[in-house]
Amino acid sequence: MLNILVCVKRVPETGARITLTADEQAIDTTHLGFTISPHEECAVEEAIRLAAAHGGTTRVLTLGPAGAVEQLQNALAMGIEEATLLETDGGDWGPQATAAAIAEAARARAEPFDLLLFGNESADNGNYQVAVRVAAALGLPCVTGIKGIEVVEGGLVARREAGGGWEIFELPLPAVVSVREGINLPRYPSLPGRLRAKKAEIERVTPSRRSDGLEKVRLVVPAEDGRPVEILGEGPTAAARVVDVLRELGLVAS
C-alpha cells in the first residue's frame, strides 16, 4: 500500500514567443492556455501507475491561484483520487515559501504519505529545489531527476540518466522523488474521467507565506540574434544546393 502525494504547477502554454506584461513582472497570458508543467504531468502518471500496481491512495496538490483548479481537475481526470489547492492570490511564490507551504500541508494530514512525487524543475521558474526542501522539512530521503521507479521490499530503486548511461539509486520509504519527463508517457484523460473530475470536491487551504531570500526584480525577454535566413530553394530540387552547403560547412567531402 502506498499513499502518494503528487505536487504539480500550473504554467502557461507559451508557444513560439513570450510576451511580458507592461510591468515586466509576469508573462502576458491573455491569449494563452495553461497546462501542468511537463515533468509534473509525468509525476501524475507515475503516481497513478504505482498506486494501481501496489494499492494505495493518490492525492494531487498545487500551490497557485484559483484558476489552478483546472490543473487539479486534469490530474483527477487522468485518475488521481483527491485534490488539494493551496490557494494564493496569484503571482510568484519563491522556492522557500512554496516548499514551506507544501511541507505544512503534508504534515497536516492524519495519514502520512509514503511517497511524495514532484517534477525535477518547473517549466517556468526552474528553481530546482522545492522537492529537496520539502524532503528536508519532513525529514525524508530525497532523490531528484529520476526516470524510472521500482518499488522493492522496504524501499525504492530509482534510475537517473548520467552521461548516456544510468545511475541506480536505492532509498527507503517514505521518500520524496522528483521525476523527469520520459519516465512514462502520460495518458490522455478519458471522457468519464473528465466528468468525474468536474464533480470532484477539491480541498482548499489558504497557505501561510514565509519570507524568501530569492526576490524577483523584473523579467526580460532575451534579444534574438537576428541572423537572416537564406532560403536554399523549394521542394526536392533544392537538394543539390543543400549538399553544396554541407560541403561549405565541411560536413561532407568535396
Next chain:
Amino acid sequence: MILVLVEGEAAPAEVSLEAVTLARRLAGGLGLPLEAVAYDAGAAEGLGAHGVSRVHVVRDERLGDYAPEAWAEGVVEVVRRRGASIVVASGSDRGQELLAHAAAQLDAPFAANCVEVRAGDPLELVRQRWGGSLLEEARLSGPVKLLTLVPRVLAAEPAAEGVDLVVEELRPELRDEHLRVRVARHEEPEPGKVLLTDAKVVVGGGRGVGSAEGFGSLEELANLLGGAVGGSRVVTNLGWRSHADQIGQTGARIAPRLYIACGISGAIQHMVGCRGAKRILAINTDRHAPMVARADYAVIGDVQEIVPALVAELRR
C-alpha cells in the same frame, strides 16, 4: 569566504572551472578569500592557478559512490566551520541537487541557473527561466547565499596570478540519515552509440515527418552525415520516437555543427534544446514558421519529399 563546489575525479570538471571563474570574480569584488569543496583529491589539481587558496576534500569510509545528502553535508560543514557567505556550483545535475540539499539544511536561499552575478549584498543576479527563453533579474539576500551557473555561458580561465593551494581532508559528521540515498550501481552507455548531446550533426523531426515510419529517411540522412536523430516533444508524446531522442527543454540540449530541423515549427520548448547548434537548416512547408525565422538556411517544402531527395543526392 566564498566557497565553490568542484566536481571531477582525476581532474576538475570543465563546468566546475567555469563556476570557479565566476566565484573568483565575486571574491575579488567583495575582497574575500576563495575556497573549494571537492570529493576526490584529483578535482583539487591545479586549482591554485584559478585563485583557490584551500580545497576541502570530503572523506568518509562509508562514502563509496555518490550519495547526495552525505555529499551535501560536506558543503554544509565547510560553510559552518569556515563561515562561507556565498556558495557557487555549476548547474550540472549534481550541482543543482547538492546545492538544493545544502540550501535546505542551511535554510538559505538558492538561485539556480544564473548567467550573471554582480558582487554586492544582496547579490544582484540574472537567472534563466523557461530554459533560458526568459531571463529574471533577481536579488538574493541572507547571511549565506547559494547559486549555480548555467554551464557553458562563461569561459573558464585561470587567475591573473595564481595562489598557493592548501589541500585538506574534511571528515563531515555523517549520521545514518545522510546515507539513506546512494548510488548502488551504474549502467554504462551502449557502446558505439552516437549521443545526441555529442553529435556533430543532428537530424531532428517534428509533426511534419508525419509518422514513426517517416523517420526512416531521417535515419538514412543522419547515417550518411555521421550524425544522430532526434525529435520534438510532439513526436515523443505521439510515441513516434522514444523520449531519449527528445530535443528540448524537457529533453536533450544539443550543440552540433549543424542541426537539420525537419517539419518542426519551433516552439520555445524545442528552441531551448537546439539553441547550442552552430548552424540550423530548417525544412518546412511554412515559410513563416518560427523555426524558419530562427534558422540560417531553409528549404521550403514537404519533409517527405525533400529528405529522400537529399539522401539520393548525397549517395550520387
